[in-house]
Amino acid sequence: MKKTFNIGIIGSGSIGGLLGKFWANAGHNILLSSRNPEKLKPLANEIGNNVKVGSVQEAAEFGDIILMAVNYKSVDEALQSIGNRLDNKIVIDATNPLGYDNEGKLYRMIPEGITAGEFMAKKLPKTKLIKSFTTLWSEYLRKEAFRADELLIMPVSGDNADAKDSVSQLIEDAGFSPYDLGKLKDSRPQDPGSNIWNKPLTLIDFEKQIN
Numbered sequence: 001m002k003k004t005f006n007i008g009i010i011g012s013g014s015i016g017g018l019l020g021k022f023w024a025n026a027g028h029n030i031l032l033s034s035r036n037p038e039k040l041k042p043l044a045n046e047i048g049n050n051v052k053v054g055s056v057q058e059a060a061e062f063g064d065i066i067l068m069a070v071n072y073k074s075v076d077e078a079l080q081s082i083g084n085r086l087d088n089k090i091v092i093d094a095t096n097p098l099g100y101d102n103e104g105k106l107y108r109m110i111p112e113g114i115t116a117g118e119f120m121a122k123k124l125p126k127t128k129l130i131k132s133f134t135t136l137w138s139e140y141l142r143k144e145a146f147r148a149d150e151l152l153i154m155p156v157s158g159d160n161a162d163a164k165d166s167v168s169q170l171i172e173d174a175g176f177s178p179y180d181l182g183k184l185k186d187s188r189p190q191d192p193g194s195n196i197w198n199k200p201l202t203l204i205d206f207e208k209q210i211n
């Protein structure tokens, strides 16, 4: 049976704002947060029902499920401002560990030999961390959600099965088809540079790329 969640969005930008809209439309209760919540009011008004705006701390307290969607360079600062408010909660980590170097080139901000999901889980050891929504550009989400012919795949991974089930429902509620990649240690395909990263794929093509 479908559940209704309170979802706190931390980083209500391109990806967080859009997922907030999808999930509000699906009937979930959303708190969009910002360091300057006033600026999110137009977005909340546009979305309509089920949405309020607030501080980052309020979003962390409000959500049964938290979406973490801040720019990677801001992750530590955001987590510091949240303190222990995420303990025992489901956290969907949609971040990609990418930054820009002095020449404007993208680079990987975490060491090799560890997945981005495992790296984030080390920062949030008391949460049920689920990795998802990292692989598709927000414009694909905007344009391709609820595709009429066949839904696009959205991979999901995590070490807590119940939390992964809840996030799989949220993937469906956003108009995509969840694909369980396994545990966080198995989440390499969700990280930048993989065969499936930023490719809008349906099931057969997705499986060809990851196998």
Ligand SMILES: NC(=O)c1ccc[n+]([C@@H]2O[C@H](COP(=O)([O-])OP(=O)(O)OC[C@H]3O[C@@H](n4cnc5c(N)ncnc54)[C@H](OP(=O)(O)O)[C@@H]3O)[C@@H](O)[C@H]2O)c1
Binding pocket: 010, 011, 012, 013, 014, 015, 016, 033, 034, 035, 036, 056, 069, 070, 071, 072, 074, 075, 077, 078, 081, 094, 095, 096, 097, 098, 133, 134, 135, 136, 137, 138, 139
């Ligand atoms: N955009 C995509 O297509 C896409 C797709 C998949 C994954 N991702 C990943 O999702 C993350 C966000 O990307 P985005 O493109 O959505 O970025 P974005 O549009 O720049 O939004 C990021 C948001 O993070 C908030 N933020 C920044 N520093 C913060 C802090 N210290 N505390 C709390 N909030 C803070 C900002 O809100 P305020 O300034 O209002 O506080 C901003 O609205 C990145 O890690 C990216 O790799 C993006």
